[in-house]
Amino acid sequence: MVRSLWSAATGMNAQQTNVDTIANNLANVNTTGFKAQQAEFKSLLYQDLNSVTTTANGDPKPTTSQVGLGVRTAALTQLFSQGSLLDNPSTSAFAISGNGFFSYHDADGNPVYTRNGDFIWAIGNEEGTELVLTTSDGNPILSTEGEEIRLEGGYISNRISVGSDGTIYYPDEDGVPQEVGFTIGLWQFQNPGGLERVGSTTWKVTAASGPAMNEAETDGIEKSIIRQGYLEGSNVNVATEMVNLIVAQRAYEMNSTAITTTDQMMQTANQLKR
Known part of the structure; x- marks a missing residue:
């Protein structure tokens, strides 16, 4: 009992x-x-x-x-699993369709990964001539090269567009979008279930998850698609x-x-x- x-x-x-x-x-x-x-x-x-034994006469007893x-x-x-893509009026709102993750550095300088694409174009210098793509908490998002995405030259944030592969464009004098030299980075993992959750929408690499694989540099994986003007909702x-x-x-x-x-x-x- x-x-x-x-x-x-x-x-x-x-x-x-x-x-x-x-x-x-x-x-x-x-x-x-x-x-x-x-x-x-x-x-x-x-x-x-x-346990399974026998009687004195050799007859088997009941099973264990x-x-x-x-x-x-x-x-x-x-x-x-993929969450629903929700329309958002912001030009700095991005949703991932696929298995990719955005990345940025935490306070200790270590890379962390997220599916939350609710970003902002923040002012990067005192003159106001530099724009930095950051999370809502002010953490700069990384490009495919692992660098912070900083646009210098007086760009207007609401005129910036992003292609499905993460390439950032800005219109020239004729209104034709031109590449600015940065592509939003996306990373995948062999076992995303092994990632360590460090926030409601943030994860760190572990031995169980395997190393982060840069989609731009890794062959044999299905590339994710970035949707500008959308946010990925919860999959609950x-x-x-x-x-x-x-x-x-x-x-x-x-x-x-x-x-x-x-x-x-x-x-x-x-x-x-x-």
Whole structure:
């Protein structure tokens, strides 16, 4: 009976993690570039109550009897399915169609990756003659060469256009778009599920994810497409998450009921001698 208490307790802890994960998904349903997570579980070791043996006469006994010792959270799987492309009036709004990631350097100078293309053209010098493509937090976005995208020469931000491959254009005197020498960088990973999440829409490279592969320099991978004037919405499906939440709540209640039942059985056993 004590074993049943511990098994039910592990189930309650696991379902609490499940509910927390679902709640985080629902809280970020409107977060640009957010990718949902899913809790995965695994059984703890099983205990043998009776092993396969034979009687004194050599007759086989019943098969092995085992009882589970509960469950634990094995992983929080990241789901990198494509989110919906949402129209946005900003000329510095970009959505990725495909498996690519934008990149910028964090405060420590290490590259991080994101699907959130809600960028701005920030003023890069005191004279106001330089534009820098940055995140909404002011982190400069990297080009295919791994450099910050800085446009000098008095460019007007709302006249800048970006091609589907990330090439940046600016119209000449005749209004014909001309390349300015920068292309927005995109990177892919062999196993994006192995990336380390460091923010709601930001990830770092790990040994599990493999190194970042520059789409402009890597052959044999499907290139992503950049859509100017769009943002990628969250890939959270509210209906699915609500169903998962109900299932998790019921599983939590069942484990709680198992603890209550075990307590009642122990109470009955203690009262037998009366």
